[in-house]
Amino acid sequence: MTTPDTKRDEDAVRRYVESLGLVLSQIGMQRMPARVFAALMTTDEGRLTAADLASQLQVSPAAVSGAVRYLEQIGLVAKEREPGERRDHYRLYDDLWYATFMKRDRMIIMWRDAAENGIDALGADTPSGKRLAEMRDFLSFMLGELNNMYERWHQLREEKNA
Secondary structure, eight states: OOOTOOOHHHHHHHHHHHHHHHHHHTTEEEEEEEHHHHHHHHSSSSEHHHHHHHHHHHHHHHHHHHHOOOOOOOTSEEEEOTTOOOOEEEEETTTHHHHHHHHHHHHHHHHHHHHHHHHHHOOOOOOHHHHHHHHHHHHHHHHHHHHHHHHHHHHHHHHHHH
16 A cells, blocks of 8 residues: 555556556456456555546546446446445455455356256267266366365465464
């Protein structure tokens, strides 16, 4: 966190926001949500209004609106409003990575269950049924490993913060 004595090179921060946004878009995130996420990650508070984001990124409010809607849907940001205020604030989750991957767990469970339903429809002994069984088995394995990983992450975090 910056203090009154701490000076940040704002040009370097802007360049980093664009660099991180580019990396995120190269790995599959849409460009504007990637830039908005990068901007939120680089604020000490981890939260900004749509107007702040539009100003910082030099984009239209409509571009920010679409980006934050997408980021909310995939579980990377939350919308909140201070009592008595009319402007929404967008913030990163406190346990961002854990929360994001827990949401992914639900998607993996849905995908695994859909594979299970397909096996029943296609027949377990057919080539397509066997492919779906392989997908189901892999996704089940992955879910178990992810749960173990989450537990290890929380333990590591607690040890680090102790």
